[in-house]
Amino acid sequence: MNLVFFVSGNWLKCFAAIIKNMKIKDVMEKNLVSIDGERNIIDACKLMGKMHIGSVLVTLENKPYGIFTERDLLSKVIAKGVDIKKAKVKNYASHPLVTVSGDYSVRECARMMSDMKIKRLIVTSRGKIKGIFTASDLARVISKSPLDF
Amino acid sequence: MEKCSSCGRELRDEGFGKEWRKCRYCDMPLCFNCTHYLGTYVRGLYSYYLDVVCVCEKCKFKK
Ligand SMILES: [Zn+2]
Ligand SMILES: [Zn+2]
Numbered sequence: 001m002n003l004v005f006f007v008s009g010n011w012l013k014c015f016a017a018i019i020k021n022m023k024i025k026d027v028m029e030k031n032l033v034s035i036d037g038e039r040n041i042i043d044a045c046k047l048m049g050k051m052h053i054g055s056v057l058v059t060l061e062n063k064p065y066g067i068f069t070e071r072d073l074l075s076k077v078i079a080k081g082v083d084i085k086k087a088k089v090k091n092y093a094s095h096p097l098v099t100v101s102g103d104y105s106v107r108e109c110a111r112m113m114s115d116m117k118i119k120r121l122i123v124t125s126r127g128k129i130k131g132i133f134t135a136s137d138l139a140r141v142i143s144k145s146p147l148d149f
Numbered sequence: 150m151e152k153c154s155s156c157g158r159e160l161r162d163e164g165f166g167k168e169w170r171k172c173r174y175c176d177m178p179l180c181f182n183c184t185h186y187l188g189t190y191v192r193g194l195y196s197y198y199l200d201v202v203c204v205c206e207k208c209k210f211k212k
Pocket of ligand 1 (some may be wrong): 153154155156158179180181183
């Protein structure tokens with residue numbers, strides 16, 4: 001019985017250490033959902049609803065331009081009475097994209113998001129977008145860690 | 150062994166990148182408790198991005 005506790009205690013410590021040093025490139029969302037910036041806001045809303053996501057990458061001529069988030073929808077669109085069937089996503093997206101290297105640890109990215117008051121970080125490598133790391137990814141990683149994380 | 154330029158905490162060499170980093174602007178060592186973050190414009194493959202870098206408190210408010 002003691003052996004079981006000893007082994008599981010060590011395992012928990014190992015697991016906690018792995019999570020502490022985990023890099024965001026290993027836990028980020030690699031499949032970024034994007035929308036053409038020329039489309040209307042209602043299309044972006046429909047896409048976000050369909051995919052159960054809180055933001056979409058906005059592209060212009062197939063190149064990443066910015067990100068349209070729930071916060072943009074509330075503060076720039078709904079609060080100002082913008083017509084979502086006519087307004088274009090590109091005019092209400094957050095630009096430029098806030099990026100970070102995938103080599104940062106999950107813990108450090110949590111600090112970045114808190115320090116910079118943002119909920120999403122676009123992960124890049126050599127100037128190219130590789131994925132997105134969001135506050136919900138952070139919650140997912142932490143929820144799988146031991147309670148003494 | 151380096152020391153945090155802000156709080157003086159000792160920083161193990163093997164902890165670089167995991168427990169401490171250097172300020173992007175003044176290159177002084179910083180423990181994670183004293184690290185601040187700042188967005189700086191960088192030219193990406195397709196457009197400009199606001200890349201997050203770690204800085205010390207002095208550099209954060211200087212910029
Ligand atoms: Zn310090
Ligand atoms: Zn500095």
